[in-house]
Amino acid sequence: MGRGMALALERAGIPAPVLGRVRRAHDTLDAGLLLLAVPDDVIGAVAAELAQAGAVTGRQVVLHLSGLLDRRALAPLEPTAAGLGSFHPLQSVARASEAPGRLAGAFAAIEGDERALAAGERLAAALGMRPVRLQPGAKPAYHAGAVIASNYLVVLADLAERIAREAGIPAEDATKLYLPLMRGTVANLEQGPAVALTGPVRRGDAATVRAHLKALSAGDREIYRVLGRAALELARRAGLSDEAAVSVARELDGGEP
Secondary structure (H helix, E strand, O other): OHHHHHHHHHHHOOOOOEEOOOOOOOOOOOOOEEEEOOOHHHHHHHHHHHHHOOOOOOOOEEEEOOOOOOHHHHHHHHHHOOEEEEEEEEOOOOOHHHHHHHHOOOEEEEEEOHHHHHHHHHHHHHOOOEEEEOOOOOHHHHHHHHHHHOHHHHHHHHHHHHHHHHOOOOHHHHOOOOHHHHHHHHHHHHHOHHHHOOOHHHHOOHHHHHHHHHHOOHHHHHHHHHHHHHHHHHHHHOOOOHHHHHHHHHHHHOOOO
8 A cells, every 4th residue: 555655646746755664764854744654563663763863843744554543653753743643545455556546536534633634635635535534533443344344345255256166166157256246236335235235134035044054054154144134134224024024033043954
């Protein structure tokens, strides 16, 4: 993400040094905005290094890119009177070259003091992103949601692929079998989860749920049940009748099929 941000900033013509593992206290004093693109566990150390080197002044704003940590990770820089905060691009970037296009239209979670918030909003606007301010202490819950939406989606795709192989589908087909379905589901989410949810739980099809549970291994069965219970709550909110919901819940909560 750090390299991707640097490329996106360069293309947008924004003079903001991105400080990573190698480039830290060099050429910082002329920049109004500094971005720390380093692992979470060294943000404090890098901030201390910058403070000790006199590389940050009170006229500057420093933002780190962590999704979990807040402005307190930059505590060593507080004596400089610089604006301190964080700017988390809410997007998955596997290759730096993809970042400029991927970041455009994505959300950026920002928090910190007022100067940091203002700088984060200007940065988001320059990159074509949509800034959202986080309340103090909200980052761990916010970041957990991001992990569920992105990382665990990948895990679910891998799980579905494995189950397809176990069902006898050739590996070369199983790898891509569910991708069109997943793309369609993500597209449907533009209308909201209650509209996007389809399938046996949404229909109240207890017999299909029972057949699925019977077909799965013990470990996969438990995953199906946990996700099925969450889907059932969503289906209820979307209008599933109480009678149908009870039938599905009975299958999900029952003993080994």
